[in-house]
Amino acid sequence: MLYEQFKIRAEGVSAEVHRFTTKKEALDSLIGFLGREGLSDAPHSSALWAAGSFLDGVERDLLAGIAGLKFEVTRESAAVARFGISQMEWALADTGSLAQNSTAIDQRLVSSLSTIHIALVPTSGLLPDMPTLLVKVHPRDCRYLAMITGPSRTADIERVLTIGVHGPERLIIIFVDELGGTN
């Protein structure tokens, strides 16, 4: 139920929503997507992946062979990355939003400077709404709580909705059941 509601809301604000049962399926899909979108070592074609539990148990060697896919997040590497991959812990069904403890700067760099942000979300992280999130996540444990709802947008010129100003112009959300939960 929560997933369906989330999907409608998130797609309503131009996010792209996918769901996979296993990490392997999710990873295959992700790698396939990056390939199709032109992932390479060339400038503004690389992907930067910020640390997250999804990577636990994934054979890094396997990923290390993919040209353009990097894991070392710096200002410089983030500034030139076309893709940013990060794990968002929670999703809010009633607004189609993602939420993350973004205290670690690398999480913010990959999701704010990239052109395409790919968010991996454990399906168990689906919550009904923001009040539920705020009960779960308190500032004492989270210095920078970030919520993301769709890609970056503006309507500052003639009220015409335009996607991709300062933040990513695409937001791709991948739910992974195996990361926890069945919502």
Next chain:
Amino acid sequence: MGTEFKESITKAVNNANLTGALGKFSEAYKINRAKAYEGIDFEELRGRIADLKGYAATHLDELSDLFQKNAEAAGATVFRTNDPAKVREYILKVAQDNGVKTVIKSKSMATEEIHLNQYLEKAGIEVGETDLGEWIIQLAGQTPSHMVMPAIHMTKEEVSDLFSKEVNERLTSDIPRLVKVAREQLRPTFLAADMGISGGNIAVAETGSIVLMTNEGNARLVTSLPKIHIALVGIEKLIEKYADVATILKALPRSATAQLLTSYVSIITGTTPNPDGSMKDMHIILMDNRRSEMAADPKFKQALQCIRCASCLNVCPIFRLVGGHVFGKVYTGGIGTILTAWFDELKKSEDIQGLCIQCGACTDVCPGKIDIPGLIMEIRRRLVQDQGLPLLQKAIYAVVNNRSLFHGMLRAASVAGKPFTSGKFVRHLPLFLADLTDGRSLPAIAAEPFRDRFKKIQQPKLKEKAAFYAGCLIDFAYPEMGEALVKILNKGGIEVIFPEDQTCCGAPARYNGAYEVAASNAVDNIKALLREEVTYVVSACPTCTVALDHEFISTFESLGQTEWLPQAKILAGKTVDLSTLVKKLVEEGRLTLKEGQQLGKITYHDSCHLKRTLKVSEQPRELLQKAGYELTEMFECDTCCGMGGSYSMKLPEISAPILQRKLHNIKATGAKTVAMDCPGCVMQIRGGFDQDGAAVTVRHTVELLAEQLE
């Protein structure tokens, strides 16, 4: 009003880009806002917001202390001051101590309030706005015209000209391309900046957190890339509890831009790591700048319940015509008028407070439950108290305050007006003793006022009695409405008495800030209307009804006069508007309308005071349909017609286009008759159609119903 101010209005209403963009936006906004609030009990939600913000406003010191303690415990430096100059100095010192050369900013009205950019630039620091709208107006050397959409007044062609200069390349006006140019141009600025400055949408005392919302993602970059972050927060942004963030965020994006949530929300508590592993240097400035004084003012403390959504601008029939620049350089629209009067100075609001037509559209949508028109009236009252009335107005009220002189002049006017009469209209109406406007004819003063005609009406002797309060317009311009009212009430078993000593309801004086005059009018009317024992005091003018029902009391209270307060309350208890009383009589079976009539299409215009102050909108519709009319609703049926009493005389350049829009919406229904419950609206709209030439009959509900009695 100053000439310069009048000129700025004329310029704005004749700017087709501006009125076009704002007009389109305001029409879409209403629909989208309603959609965004689907499934949400807005009254319940805004009740909670008003409570939590109201609590914060009465505990500013305590919450500031708590916020400081918690933010500092999390590593931030908190600076508190009442003085905008100290804010500027503090920011410059932090910048200079750290060798800052460039600053990037995300949108902050508080920094606009203290004119920070100019100050830092003078000190040799480069300041870059990053919100697209703010950047556009920075490049154009302008100031924001709207709190949420700063560059709404500019066209894509103007933006493309600006950007072309910036990138030395001829750009087309393709909006996605222009947005991309902004992204590319600003990215290096973001990466190079030494300091980020933001505002704060909310400051949470119990955790020391600040909440930032953007759609573009610039606040995330401003708070993440530079090693120093300064957040400038007005203390009215304080709330006590962290959980209440969700309450405000439920309303703020929905009310501001009809979004369920902005693309990005950041809740930042203290310091966070920089990319190089060091911790961010974070400063939070809690700025008072007269907010505490505002909180201590019994009338104005509610203005601190504002969450800065700007929905009062979005629904304002005046704002959509003139835009923000007419209001001044910082805060605009209804709430902006109030904030300017306080954060700047009362005198600065002298001209702009006059823009409010008192239609109350903003009170319907304000998520902070602020009585914006009421507070603007209070500004008027205080201005008059400080500076006195303009000479002409003084002369007018000297007349209005003397009933026999006032009525004598009106009678004289019926004779004097005659040479100018063309059909039912005159070109010069001395009713308000003011100059006339184009685009609308005004009614002749009746040859025989209602007070004289009343004596000739043969009424049955009935047990139940109602006093009729006619008001100036029905008494002296539309006596036939009064006769219709007597006819209906008699049928319903009520005998009407007409207390001769009744005089002006005081609304014209009150709406111009002359409360002493309004109070004196109130006393005269209370004496007149309570002299004889009646069940009801009925009026067919909503503005008069509101005066009797609410404003006599609030005028006395504002002036601290208690002598007539109990009687004013008795009068309020008896006061009822025509449609509500007639509906009651029909429901009680005391009055029957003709059955099975097919009277054709009609459309109904809601008068501001009836709909929004008296909360009456269904009663006249039900009665008219019962009488046999087929109701076709017009677009924006409850948007002001532009009359607003003497407003239409003072600001004809605004009143006229509002009227034109109303006429257009009426004509678009195809109905040949438009009904309304207010003689003021009848005067405005009938006069409009007289000039327009369209064959639409403008009637007061009372006349239409009187024709359909069984």
